[in-house]
Amino acid sequence: MTSTPLTFEQKLANYADLLVRVGVNLQPGGKLYLNAPIEAASLARLVAQKAWEAGAVDVDVHYADQQLSRLMYDHAPQAALDYAPAWATEQAMHQLDDGYVFLSIAGSDPDLLAGADQERIARRSKVTAQQGRAVSERMGAFEVNWSVGAMPVPSWAAKVFPELPLDEAISQLWEAIFTVSRADRPDPVEAWRAHTEQLARVRDHLNGRRYQALHFRNAHSDIVFGLADGHLWAGGAWPAQNGVAGVPNLPTDEVFTAPHRDRIDGYVRASKPLSVRGTLIEDIYMRFEAGRVVEATASRGQEVLTALLDTDEGARHLGELALVEYDSPVASTGVLFYNTLFDENAASHIALGRAYSFNVEGGTQPATGAQALTQAGANDSLIHVDWMIGTPDTDVDGVYPDGRRESVMRAGKWKF
Amino acid sequence: MTSTPLTFEQKLANYADLLVRVGVNLQPGGKLYLNAPIEAASLARLVAQKAWEAGAVDVDVHYADQQLSRLMYDHAPQAALDYAPAWATEQAMHQLDDGYVFLSIAGSDPDLLAGADQERIARRSKVTAQQGRAVSERMGAFEVNWSVGAMPVPSWAAKVFPELPLDEAISQLWEAIFTVSRADRPDPVEAWRAHTEQLARVRDHLNGRRYQALHFRNAHSDIVFGLADGHLWAGGAWPAQNGVAGVPNLPTDEVFTAPHRDRIDGYVRASKPLSVRGTLIEDIYMRFEAGRVVEATASRGQEVLTALLDTDEGARHLGELALVEYDSPVASTGVLFYNTLFDENAASHIALGRAYSFNVEGGTQPATGAQALTQAGANDSLIHVDWMIGTPDTDVDGVYPDGRRESVMRAGKWKF
Numbered sequence: 001m002t003s004t005p006l007t008f009e010q011k012l013a014n015y016a017d018l019l020v021r022v023g024v025n026l027q028p029g030g031k032l033y034l035n036a037p038i039e040a041a042s043l044a045r046l047v048a049q050k051a052w053e054a055g056a057v058d059v060d061v062h063y064a065d066q067q068l069s070r071l072m073y074d075h076a077p078q079a080a081l082d083y084a085p086a087w088a089t090e091q092a093m094h095q096l097d098d099g100y101v102f103l104s105i106a107g108s109d110p111d112l113l114a115g116a117d118q119e120r121i122a123r124r125s126k127v128t129a130q131q132g133r134a135v136s137e138r139m140g141a142f143e144v145n146w147s148v149g150a151m152p153v154p155s156w157a158a159k160v161f162p163e164l165p166l167d168e169a170i171s172q173l174w175e176a177i178f179t180v181s182r183a184d185r186p187d188p189v190e191a192w193r194a195h196t197e198q199l200a201r202v203r204d205h206l207n208g209r210r211y212q213a214l215h216f217r218n219a220h221s222d223i224v225f226g227l228a229d230g231h232l233w234a235g236g237a238w239p240a241q242n243g244v245a246g247v248p249n250l251p252t253d254e255v256f257t258a259p260h261r262d263r264i265d266g267y268v269r270a271s272k273p274l275s276v277r278g279t280l281i282e283d284i285y286m287r288f289e290a291g292r293v294v295e296a297t298a299s300r301g302q303e304v305l306t307a308l309l310d311t312d313e314g315a316r317h318l319g320e321l322a323l324v325e326y327d328s329p330v331a332s333t334g335v336l337f338y339n340t341l342f343d344e345n346a347a348s349h350i351a352l353g354r355a356y357s358f359n360v361e362g363g364t365q366p367a368t369g370a371q372a373l374t375q376a377g378a379n380d381s382l383i384h385v386d387w388m389i390g391t392p393d394t395d396v397d398g399v400y401p402d403g404r405r406e407s408v409m410r411a412g413k414w415k416f
Numbered sequence: 417m418t419s420t421p422l423t424f425e426q427k428l429a430n431y432a433d434l435l436v437r438v439g440v441n442l443q444p445g446g447k448l449y450l451n452a453p454i455e456a457a458s459l460a461r462l463v464a465q466k467a468w469e470a471g472a473v474d475v476d477v478h479y480a481d482q483q484l485s486r487l488m489y490d491h492a493p494q495a496a497l498d499y500a501p502a503w504a505t506e507q508a509m510h511q512l513d514d515g516y517v518f519l520s521i522a523g524s525d526p527d528l529l530a531g532a533d534q535e536r537i538a539r540r541s542k543v544t545a546q547q548g549r550a551v552s553e554r555m556g557a558f559e560v561n562w563s564v565g566a567m568p569v570p571s572w573a574a575k576v577f578p579e580l581p582l583d584e585a586i587s588q589l590w591e592a593i594f595t596v597s598r599a600d601r602p603d604p605v606e607a608w609r610a611h612t613e614q615l616a617r618v619r620d621h622l623n624g625r626r627y628q629a630l631h632f633r634n635a636h637s638d639i640v641f642g643l644a645d646g647h648l649w650a651g652g653a654w655p656a657q658n659g660v661a662g663v664p665n666l667p668t669d670e671v672f673t674a675p676h677r678d679r680i681d682g683y684v685r686a687s688k689p690l691s692v693r694g695t696l697i698e699d700i701y702m703r704f705e706a707g708r709v710v711e712a713t714a715s716r717g718q719e720v721l722t723a724l725l726d727t728d729e730g731a732r733h734l735g736e737l738a739l740v741e742y743d744s745p746v747a748s749t750g751v752l753f754y755n756t757l758f759d760e761n762a763a764s765h766i767a768l769g770r771a772y773s774f775n776v777e778g779g780t781q782p783a784t785g786a787q788a789l790t791q792a793g794a795n796d797s798l799i800h801v802d803w804m805i806g807t808p809d810t811d812v813d814g815v816y817p818d819g820r821r822e823s824v825m826r827a828g829k830w831k832f
């Protein structure tokens with residue numbers, strides 16, 4: 001028995017279906033907020049159709065235009081950078097109250113803001129992060145299902161495959177996305193069931209261990225990540241507070257938890273470039289003392305990196321530690337995506353800034369969650385920026401409170 | 417001395433400049449809400465840049481995707497048609513409070529919803545009109561400046577120039593838009609000053625006359641339009657309630673006022689097809705008795721026309737009577753635009769539904785305006801739909817309360 005490869009249209013339909021049924025797991029009678037780049041209109045329309053067919057009573061599509069951000073930084077008066085009316089987040093708050101699920105389509109030029117005024121970007125980023133803080137917190141607590149997919153917009157595809165003609169670059173990037181998202185499988189929903197079951201097994205194993213710290217080493221890094229007290233590992237599919245299970249990122253190959261804000265010591269080097277605030281940062285190196293970044297360099301984008309760390313005190317501490325096998329599906333494509341949604345699933349990574357409240361016991365409790373997070377040592381900040389540190393030569397040990405050690409990873413693979 | 421014709425880029429820049437400086441007349445420190453089809457991103461970006469350069473502190477761009485409407489009508493469950501949360505209009509209310517100016521870019525397939533379920537469209541249109549009622553009323557009272565421009569999106573250009581290859585159809589439609597918007601002039605802002613001064617002369621003349629009715633006749637129409645008591649003629653540029661003068665439509669060649677809800681008798685035939693709710697209606701014929709439509713037929717789109725009239729009682733009465741010379745700039749292009757923004761400036765026209773509150777003395781007063789409008793005989797409805805009735809053989813008489821008559825138009829031209 002042979003099986004015919006799917007056509008592009010079949011894979012695209014599968015992908016839209018996965019975003020709706022697996023990513024945000026839209027229920028009949030549900031409501032969908034969809035954010036997409038204008039270049040992703042074709043995908044947005046497919047998603048909308050799938051959502052209507054799933055019985056949605058609202059599909060609220062907001063299109064984003066990356067060029068408008070660049071224009072703002074290049075042409076707006078200074079007062080515009082500080083303008084952030086409180087009412088601008090009211091709609092998102094209403095939609096959270098009303099149980100909307102939130103789907104975002106990623107896709108932008110990784111170098112969109114290269115050469116723009118970094119001081120203006122940092123200032124504006126801080127203003128909008130403050131403005132969006134309440135919404136971010138509710139999203140971060142997984143109050144409702146949300147997920148992120150992607151669309152190969154031309155400026156992005158050209159960056160990933162600079163040697164190819166644009167049309168081919170776009171279709172190569174689509175194929176890579178289909179592969180890592182399992183949209184090329186005959187039954188992608190079943191493939192995701194099996195995959196998230198496997199991630200759940202890893203997650204449950206680590207949750208059973210109650211390590212106090214992880215010791216992470218490779219040729220360029222030697223660092224001990226203390227974990228938050230009562231930390232919880234997450235990964236794959238899990239229920240939002242309404243009880244509906246979804247998958248917040250498509251693809252996802254990570255399991256992750258909250259490190260302890262003040263218990264990280266050592267040095268670590270990035271294994272991939274990072275596109276953040278529209279600029280590429282390359283060869284990041286950081287040294288930590290008592291959880292705090294005390295040294296941070298990059299061969300490119302140093303100015304952006306420094307501005308990021310200067311956002312607030314929490315930006316110099318970590319909010320996430322994620323483990324990914326070196327030969328994960330994303331890594332196996334051999335593609336450097338210049339997009340965190342993908343690249344973070346090709347390598348173990350850490351995030352500067354805020355921890356997810358569901359990564360700590362009691363962290364999502366309405367009245368007591370904030371205090372639980374602080375007491376557990378989970379970090380807080382306006383930012384949450386992942387960067388990749390995993391390599392094929394990475395060893396990770398789990399360290400118990402009494403100093404006993406166990407192998408967690410050897411040469412970038414699980415060792416349990 | 418010869419003058420060089422402007423390049424396409426110069427005309428496009430002029431057009432964006434006109435929308436910002438003449439249309440909404442954005443002031444330094446002002447805030448702009450811009451609504452545009454996704455296909456008009458290039459124009460939206462130009463407008464955004466002009467707005468920043470004019471000193472805007474916010475440029476809030478919302479992209480619309482006509483295909484999403486079609487998908488909704490074709491695939492959404494019935495409950496979606498009735499879904500209209502109150503919070504969805506809160507942002508517009510906040511922006512009105514904060515003095516935003518509102519610019520819309522028109523451009524859609526005139527036949528977008530042909531063949532879709534008319535009952536679903538009528539139902540949804542009514543729900544959204546009710547939902548947007550408070551916003552519409554504040555816009556209708558010209559509380560802040562708003563204006564409408566256009567972009568030749570492919571589906572529209574193809575309809576206007578079906579015999580041309582798509583690229584040529586788009587550039588022909590651009591040229592037509594540039595011409596009627598005076599964007600092809602060396603000093604378009606000055607050209608608009610002169611043009612609106614000319615419209616002001618006509619408007620002031622008619623306002624001085626205090627006619628009780630206008631008698632409108634051509635080969636296919638014979639109808640007396642009673643005018644609202646205390647009616648005011650508008651046209652060209654005039655100040656919003658904040659005192660800043662703008663031009664609500666680019667182009668505009670009309671002067672218009674509020675007819676009396678119950679004082680219209682006779683019959684009238686459309687001189688152009690009308691695209692409304694995504695469907696073309698052709699050869700409209702209507703007969704009025706005591707202001708009410710008692711007979712309404714069309715050779716195409718009858719179902720849409722009937723549904724429109726059945727929206728509410730006010731949909732069977734008129735809210736606007738506009739006079740336009742038969743050889744206006746838009747008419748002189750010889751182009752049938754299938755878009756009211758343009759076609760209404762090629763011919764005298766009337767609108768089913770709501771009257772503008774600024775077309776009646778005292779109509780925009782916060783506390784007493786609604787009562788003033790009712791007492792003056794101005795019509796109210798959820799809809800306002802213009803359709804074209806002017807022809808080169810149209811004669812219009814002004815009728816005084818004592819029955820005395822004066823020529824207002826002869827053979828489609830002003831006669832004063």
Ligand SMILES: [Zn+2]
Pocket residue numbers: 254256320322344349386
């Ligand atoms: Zn992660």
Ligand SMILES: [Zn+2]
Pocket residue numbers: 320351384385386
């Ligand atoms: Zn993260």
Ligand SMILES: [Zn+2]
Pocket residue numbers: 670672736738760765802
């Ligand atoms: Zn009009």
Ligand SMILES: [Zn+2]
Pocket residue numbers: 736767800801802
């Ligand atoms: Zn009108």
